[in-house]
Amino acid sequence: MSRIISRRGFLLTGAAIGGTALVAAVGGVGYLATVDVDGLDGFLDGDRAVLNAFLTIHDDGRVVVQVPRAEMGQGIHTGLAMVVAEELDIPFDDRISVEFPTEAHPAYATWFNVLQVRPEEASGPVVWAGRRVLGLLGFISTGASSSTMSLWHPMRVAGASARQMLIGAGAARLGVASSELSTGDGFVRHEASGRSLSYGELAREAAILSPAADPALKPATDWQVIGTRQARVDVPAKVRGEPVFGMDVAMPGMLHATIRHAPVFGAQVARIVNEADVRTQPGVLDVTIINGRQVAIVADSWWRAEQAAWQLDVEWTGTADDGASSADFSRSLRAALDVTAPYENLDEGDAATVIGSNTASVVEASYEVPFVAHACMEPINATVIVREDGSAEGWVPSQGPVNIRVGIGTGAGWAGVEPTSITCNVLMNGGAFGRRSDQDVVAQAAFLAARHRGRPVKLIWSREEDVSRGLFRSHAAARLRAALGPDGLPLAYEAIVAAQSIIQSVASRNLPFNPGPDGDRLTVEGLDKLHYAIPSRRVRSQNVPSHMPIGLWRSNGFSFNTFFTESFIDECALAAGADPLDYRRALLRENPRHLAVLDRVAVMAGWGTPMAPGRGRGIAIEECYQSVVAQVAEVTIAEDGEITVDQIFCAIDVGLVVNPDAVAAQMEGGIIFGVTTALMSAITIDAGAVVESNFHDFPMQRLHNAPEVVVEIVESDLPPGGAGEPGIVPVAGAIANAIHNATGRRLRSLPLAVTETIGERRTRSVLRA
Amino acid sequence: MVSFTVNHTPVDISGADDKPLLWALREDLGLPGAKYGCGIAQCGACRVLIDGESVPSCSVMVGNLAGASILTIEGLPGPDGTLSLVQRAWIDEQVPQCGFCQPGFIVAATALLAQNPNPTDAEIDEAITNICRCGTYPRIRRAIHRAAATISQS
Numbered sequence: 001m002s003r004i005i006s007r008r009g010f011l012l013t014g015a016a017i018g019g020t021a022l023v024a025a026v027g028g029v030g031y032l033a034t035v036d037v038d039g040l041d042g043f044l045d046g047d048r049a050v051l052n053a054f055l056t057i058h059d060d061g062r063v064v065v066q067v068p069r070a071e072m073g074q075g076i077h078t079g080l081a082m083v084v085a086e087e088l089d090i091p092f093d094d095r096i097s098v099e100f101p102t103e104a105h106p107a108y109a110t111w112f113n114v115l116q117v118r119p120e121e122a123s124g125p126v127v128w129a130g131r132r133v134l135g136l137l138g139f140i141s142t143g144a145s146s147s148t149m150s151l152w153h154p155m156r157v158a159g160a161s162a163r164q165m166l167i168g169a170g171a172a173r174l175g176v177a178s179s180e181l182s183t184g185d186g187f188v189r190h191e192a193s194g195r196s197l198s199y200g201e202l203a204r205e206a207a208i209l210s211p212a213a214d215p216a217l218k219p220a221t222d223w224q225v226i227g228t229r230q231a232r233v234d235v236p237a238k239v240r241g242e243p244v245f246g247m248d249v250a251m252p253g254m255l256h257a258t259i260r261h262a263p264v265f266g267a268q269v270a271r272i273v274n275e276a277d278v279r280t281q282p283g284v285l286d287v288t289i290i291n292g293r294q295v296a297i298v299a300d301s302w303w304r305a306e307q308a309a310w311q312l313d314v315e316w317t318g319t320a321d322d323g324a325s326s327a328d329f330s331r332s333l334r335a336a337l338d339v340t341a342p343y344e345n346l347d348e349g350d351a352a353t354v355i356g357s358n359t360a361s362v363v364e365a366s367y368e369v370p371f372v373a374h375a376c377m378e379p380i381n382a383t384v385i386v387r388e389d390g391s392a393e394g395w396v397p398s399q400g401p402v403n404i405r406v407g408i409g410t411g412a413g414w415a416g417v418e419p420t421s422i423t424c425n426v427l428m429n430g431g432a433f434g435r436r437s438d439q440d441v442v443a444q445a446a447f448l449a450a451r452h453r454g455r456p457v458k459l460i461w462s463r464e465e466d467v468s469r470g471l472f473r474s475h476a477a478a479r480l481r482a483a484l485g486p487d488g489l490p491l492a493y494e495a496i497v498a499a500q501s502i503i504q505s506v507a508s509r510n511l512p513f514n515p516g517p518d519g520d521r522l523t524v525e526g527l528d529k530l531h532y533a534i535p536s537r538r539v540r541s542q543n544v545p546s547h548m549p550i551g552l553w554r555s556n557g558f559s560f561n562t563f564f565t566e567s568f569i570d571e572c573a574l575a576a577g578a579d580p581l582d583y584r585r586a587l588l589r590e591n592p593r594h595l596a597v598l599d600r601v602a603v604m605a606g607w608g609t610p611m612a613p614g615r616g617r618g619i620a621i622e623e624c625y626q627s628v629v630a631q632v633a634e635v636t637i638a639e640d641g642e643i644t645v646d647q648i649f650c651a652i653d654v655g656l657v658v659n660p661d662a663v664a665a666q667m668e669g670g671i672i673f674g675v676t677t678a679l680m681s682a683i684t685i686d687a688g689a690v691v692e693s694n695f696h697d698f699p700m701q702r703l704h705n706a707p708e709v710v711v712e713i714v715e716s717d718l719p720p721g722g723a724g725e726p727g728i729v730p731v732a733g734a735i736a737n738a739i740h741n742a743t744g745r746r747l748r749s750l751p752l753a754v755t756e757t758i759g760e761r762r763t764r765s766v767l768r769a
Numbered sequence: 770m771v772s773f774t775v776n777h778t779p780v781d782i783s784g785a786d787d788k789p790l791l792w793a794l795r796e797d798l799g800l801p802g803a804k805y806g807c808g809i810a811q812c813g814a815c816r817v818l819i820d821g822e823s824v825p826s827c828s829v830m831v832g833n834l835a836g837a838s839i840l841t842i843e844g845l846p847g848p849d850g851t852l853s854l855v856q857r858a859w860i861d862e863q864v865p866q867c868g869f870c871q872p873g874f875i876v877a878a879t880a881l882l883a884q885n886p887n888p889t890d891a892e893i894d895e896a897i898t899n900i901c902r903c904g905t906y907p908r909i910r911r912a913i914h915r916a917a918a919t920i921s922q923s
Contacts, residue, residue, distance in 0.1 A: 072867055073865070073866030073867030073868065073903045074866070075866075231860065231863060232863060232865075234865075234868070235859075235860055235863060235864075235865050235868070236860060238865045238868030238871055239852065239856045239859045239860055239864075239865065239868075239871065239875065240802075240842070240843070240846065240852070240856070241801075241802025241803075241841070241842030241843050241872040241875075242802075243801045243802075244868075245804075245869055247801070247804065247805065247869075248801040250799070250801070256796075301792065301796050302792065302796065303788055303789065303792035303796065375902055376867075376869075376902060377804070377806050377812070377814060377867065377869040377870045377900070377901070377902045377903075378804070378806075378867070378869040379805065379806070428867070428868070429867060430804075430867050430868070430869030430870075431867045431869060431902050431903060432867075433902075460805075462808065463806065463807045463808055463809075661863055665863065665866060665905075665908070668904060668905070668907050668908070669866050669903045669904035669905060670904070671904065672904025672906060672907075673902070673903070673904050676904075694807050694808075694809055694811065695806075695807050695809070695811035695812055695900060696809065696811055700900050700902060701904070701906070702897075702898055702899070702900060702906070703893065703894055703897045703898070703899075703906045703909060703910065704894035704895070704897075704898075706904070706906040706907070708907065709907055760810075760898075761811060761813075761898040762898065
């Protein structure tokens with residue numbers, strides 16, 4: 001059956017839902033147990049042949065892969081395009097480019113993250129209904145290291161299905177059976193007659209054929225693209241300095257805006273004392289209060305808007321948190337570790353009784369981490385237009401169109417405008433790390449755009465607004481206890497973490513509901529150590545709300561809990577008189593996957609070889625994002641306490657690897673991100689407000705103090721795991737353990753060092769007194 | 770009015786003597802390759818070459834540029850668009866992740882190699898002080914060494 005379809009876009013939800021429902025009705029309940037992939041229908045759109053929701057082929061043979069995940073530096077546009085190219089049977093060369101689709105096709109929905117089911121394993125009515133709902137809602141976002149896991153299978157199928165359609169078109173054109181045709185290098189070939197047709201020539205005829213219901217996928221042994229090192233598709237433009245980021249958006253008639261938030265979160269604008277003066281500043285077109293909480297200045301240039309903003313004298317309302325300080329937060333967290341009824345996350349066996357009856361062998365330690373900022377290199381920004389006809393469009397470096405759409409609706413709503421349609425353009429993210437999954441800046445820009453109908457408004461937060469008025473990773477504290485048996489290994493393990501709930505804070509700003517403690521996996525991830533063989537286990541948590549807005553932050557709970565737990569396991573090992581590697585090996589005896597990663601990193605680092613005085617080595621391992629990652633840090637502590645992280649060795653089992661260079665890059669970069677956090681990062685609160693404001697007082701590792709990083713990928717038979725976040729997870733624990741190894745000092749809170757400034761842009765890290 | 774050249778093209782800018790070069794490039798000259806990262810000469814994302822010297826353009830005012838010759842990231846390729854040797858090395862080593870800070874690093878490395886065609890690691894540490902939040906430093910170091918090796922072969 002062939003169908004002629006010519007229309008501007010996919011008939012979105014109706015077709016997908018209707019089609020699936022029809023198949024379900026015909027196939028009966030059995031259908032609900034099968035695996036399927038949405039979005040395989042094609043259509044024609046001008047000179048584009050849309051083969052399916054993931055793939056367009058132009059007449060000249062150019063292949064455009066639609067990747068509905070934000071490129072924020074992790075290389076996902078390349079990885080998922082490689083998967084399509086593999087099944088399409090075309091080399092990964094410059095015929096292939098990538099676009100983030102502006103249409104919210106249900107096939108793009110990020111249901112994997114919510115349902116926690118891999119698409120290749122998805123079955124059953126609950127998953128079926130969940131995907132449909134999330135697809136209808138247009139829940140398309142990038143995060144949780146999930147993009148390869150969520151899309152590699154659907155996009156393989158999309159590539160294979162398109163290849164079948166191209167073969168079908170070739171068979172019709174050549175008047176031969178499909179079975180006589182082969183593909184290669186972007187051509188359909190008929191070996192018997194020597195005739196061949198390019199994909200570009202066939203695409204229009206292919207796009208209107210019915211897709212194969214269940215196209216055969218290439219066996220892994222035939223792969224020529226997946227698993228090979230491929231150069232990233234986005235790199236050339238970035239090296240040329242082309243305008244690919246949200247901050248680079250330029251349009252005719254565009255207005256520029258800057259913003260000032262209250263120093264104390266929760267305060268409102270009482271009045272703008274000198275509004276009349278500020279309005280007369282050069283270039284200023286508008287001074288306005290957004291939703292009662294921020295002051296924005298709109299001008300003909302961002303520089304002029306920002307100059308005027310420095311002149312602003314705003315009176316803010318008082319709040320109950322005007323006296324809050326980091327010391328207060330710390331006391332609240334420590335007190336919360338002793339609450340009588342914490343949230344009960346996990347119980348295996350009776351850990352409390354075992355610990356209570358083995359008091360002589362109990363190891364106990366408390367740990368703490370401060371708030372930290374994301375500090376993406378591209379400051380927070382969004383460009384929005386609300387046109388005279390009521391339609392709205394946003395151009396945002398965002399982790400997903402869902403944030404843009406919701407943000408535009410929210411912000412336009414503040415101005416009393418309900419957009420008739422919203423188009424979302426997801427641009428390159430100049431770093432994201434969870435920060436760009438919030439709707440905040442989009443809503444603010446949309447409010448301004450609704451006030452200035454017909455003109456695009458680009459709102460940029462200054463770096464100072466980003467560091468001191470933005471979103472943060474939670475401040476967190478934990479107390480860990482273990483009762484060691486006669487062999488030194490834990491009989492029972494107990495952990496409680498007190499922190500401001502990540503997801504409840506995120507939900508309060510972005511979702512119409514609050515999932516409560518039952519829905520907060522993020523704050524306790526990394527605490528349960530399920531991969532360690534421990535007979536009894538008890539995990540508790542306590543939400544400690546504050547006025548600080550918490551955002552998703554690269555590796556979330558793992559970023560603190562793995563520091564806590566891997567430091568603690570080291571403390572247990574040393575209490576038992578065991579080598580930290582041997583101790584972990586014993587605890588991982590039932591987990592060959594973890595053992596292989598641990599052993600690999602130990603070999604890489606030469607674990608056990610002697611080190612010079614003042615030097616130390618520390619190890620840590622975690623299972624996260626369906627990957628297993630282990631690291632060894634080597635540090636040197638100088639006589640005056642200066643800490644140098646010389647080297648970090650990293651072994652990772654990330655399951656199936658699509659682009660090994662991208663995995664290595666994520667480990668390298670994640671590790672350096674983690675070293676910054678471990679040694680240097682703290683957001684401190686005084687008089688209710690954030691003290692730090694820019695890179696001079698929220699410093700980062702730079703080239704001169706970044707460690708050497710050595711990465712090895714462990715071969716794996718498992719499907720793909722996540723790679724964006726695992727790299728940072730073990731870093732702080734490995735460094736703290738190395739510092740103890742070098743000095744005998746156990747540091748139980750981050751940052752591990754004091755940062756001293758030496759010269760204009762150089763810093764050094766000195767062991768805390 | 771202030772006159773200078775940007776990427777070999779003469780420009781005249783009026784009434785913006787106190788505007789940082791960064792914002793003149795981005796807003797008035799349509800050259801967004803230099804990035805705003807901090808505004809206080811800490812991160813180096815805005816670096817450009819002024820008379821061959823790598824300078825954070827957020828901290829140089831237009832009024833001080835009379836007669837200067839400025840090169841931005843957009844001006845590093847040859848007239849036919851061929852990437853500079855440093856840009857080429859950046860691709861060969863697959864340096865960028867998010868890429869936002871990379872124009873500043875490429876400019877800084879270009880200035881370093883012009884002055885010192887074969888820098889040691891210590892000299893690279895001394896000269897390259899930009900910030901990359903993604904943590905691409907190991908590859909930046911490799912790319913500078915690769916570019917240096919290309920220079921020595923040519």
